[in-house]
Amino acid sequence: MLRKILIGIAFIQISFSSNAQEWIGYSATNYAGIHSVLFNPAELVNGRYQFDLNLAGVSLGFDNNFIGLKHPGFFLSKILKDKIDYTTIENNYASDSWDKGNTKRVARVTVSQDALGPSVLIPINPNNAFAISTRYRNMANIDGGQPELSKQGIEEIHFDALLKQTFDGSGYSVDAMGWSELNFSYAAVLPLMPDKKNHFFKMGVTLKTLQGRYSAYNYGKDITYQFENSDTLTLINSSVKYGHTDNLEIKPFTFVNDGIQSWGFGGEFGVVYEFRPEYEKMQTKDETGNWVERKDMNKYKLKAGLSLLDLGSIKFKKDPDSYDFTANVYKWNLYPLSVNTIQEWDDTLNNRWPTVDPDNKETFTMNLPMTLNLFVDYYFKHNLYFNVGTSWSPVMKKNYEKLHGVTGMWITPRYENKWFGVGIPMSIGSNSHFDVGLFG
Numbered sequence: 001m002l003r004k005i006l007i008g009i010a011f012i013q014i015s016f017s018s019n020a021q022e023w024i025g026y027s028a029t030n031y032a033g034i035h036s037v038l039f040n041p042a043e044l045v046n047g048r049y050q051f052d053l054n055l056a057g058v059s060l061g062f063d064n065n066f067i068g069l070k071h072p073g074f075f076l077s078k079i080l081k082d083k084i085d086y087t088t089i090e091n092n093y094a095s096d097s098w099d100k101g102n103t104k105r106v107a108r109v110t111v112s113q114d115a116l117g118p119s120v121l122i123p124i125n126p127n128n129a130f131a132i133s134t135r136y137r138n139m140a141n142i143d144g145g146q147p148e149l150s151k152q153g154i155e156e157i158h159f160d161a162l163l164k165q166t167f168d169g170s171g172y173s174v175d176a177m178g179w180s181e182l183n184f185s186y187a188a189v190l191p192l193m194p195d196k197k198n199h200f201f202k203m204g205v206t207l208k209t210l211q212g213r214y215s216a217y218n219y220g221k222d223i224t225y226q227f228e229n230s231d232t233l234t235l236i237n238s239s240v241k242y243g244h245t246d247n248l249e250i251k252p253f254t255f256v257n258d259g260i261q262s263w264g265f266g267g268e269f270g271v272v273y274e275f276r277p278e279y280e281k282m283q284t285k286d287e288t289g290n291w292v293e294r295k296d297m298n299k300y301k302l303k304a305g306l307s308l309l310d311l312g313s314i315k316f317k318k319d320p321d322s323y324d325f326t327a328n329v330y331k332w333n334l335y336p337l338s339v340n341t342i343q344e345w346d347d348t349l350n351n352r353w354p355t356v357d358p359d360n361k362e363t364f365t366m367n368l369p370m371t372l373n374l375f376v377d378y379y380f381k382h383n384l385y386f387n388v389g390t391s392w393s394p395v396m397k398k399n400y401e402k403l404h405g406v407t408g409m410w411i412t413p414r415y416e417n418k419w420f421g422v423g424i425p426m427s428i429g430s431n432s433h434f435d436v437g438l439f440g
Helices: 002-015 033-038 076-080 086-092 147-154 342-352
Strands: 052-054 057-064 067-069 094-096 107-116 119-125 128-145 166-168 173-190 199-222 224-229 232-244 262-275 283-285 291-293 302-317 325-333 363-367 371-379 384-392 408-416 421-423 426-429 434-436
Touching: 033 052, 033 107, 033 119, 033 128, 128 147, 173 262, 199 302, 199 363, 325 342
Parallel strands: none
Antiparallel strands: 052 119, 057 107, 067 094, 107 128, 119 128, 128 173, 166 224, 173 199, 199 232, 199 262, 224 232, 232 325, 262 302, 283 291, 302 363, 302 371, 371 384, 384 408, 408 421, 408 426, 426 434
């Protein structure tokens, strides 16, 4: 079943790759308005809008380094000639690391959804602006999946070459959280070099109020296992960290929750520098005869920015049926098991390993996916720009109650004016996947 899910998502990602860009490219434009707060809060001030209102927008992301599509799957004309069903995709297009001869790759998966709800940007004056934004977010990470365990997982334990052998599965982690945000942002121009108008600085901050809706984690600290066959499992002194909120359910593949479970706080910070070699040419006289800068013009030749996003965490109360334990079992017969809900899974673990580890806690704290962004935007001429940047979202292996985004780099050539804009974001992530999108 896991293989079907991953292949299906990989196929959707190729077919609609622009949805996986996580606002890359567009948020860095001069006409992003309120969307710029998602990328760098400093970009809110000294923009082109007198007012900007967003009602709804959504970004979807999926990234993994273990399973994907073969090269022919990229060609839509080739795919459309075939019968589109799971069997066709699996047989003709799907591949994983083992198929490509890489039997040492540690698996990683990141799935994310970010919906920007009703939000507003209100400039106070050319040097100050504030914004209020709402977001609804879901994210899940799988990290540290040892290659043998990952292969058996996507093959539903039917990969005979890995049966009847003892392997180390230590270090895997599964983390998920759904949360809402009510954010307050402020940005200001910094008068660091008031006598040199060709050097321009601005800074912005965002304060986040976080409403946690559900969360879960599972971490294998020391895992030694063997599959005798697809239905028989042996675990030897395996330490498992496990917890989730009491409202978590899967029906199937869908997280269901019943409102706010906990609250938290977070913050974001950003700075931007602009080099404006022709600033004097971009001024006009106001009604009093004084020279003022034109608000309708982009004034820089080169812009660079840095932002630190998603600082913060949410503390949750753990469901009493989910706890840390040590697993020892010899030739456990999995065939009779029928697990369709989280509660049935908890009951199975509770009956098999009723002893709670002494270091188990009744609460857990899930950290937001902290991300460091760095970008440079260069203006050629005739409304043509070139944007290049990188995002770094650390995994933090020693902290198993955490989320993280996808680390990567991007380049985005674009054309823009106040009436029209189009860009082609191209990105490559830490999983070596190359994505191309389009925005306008």
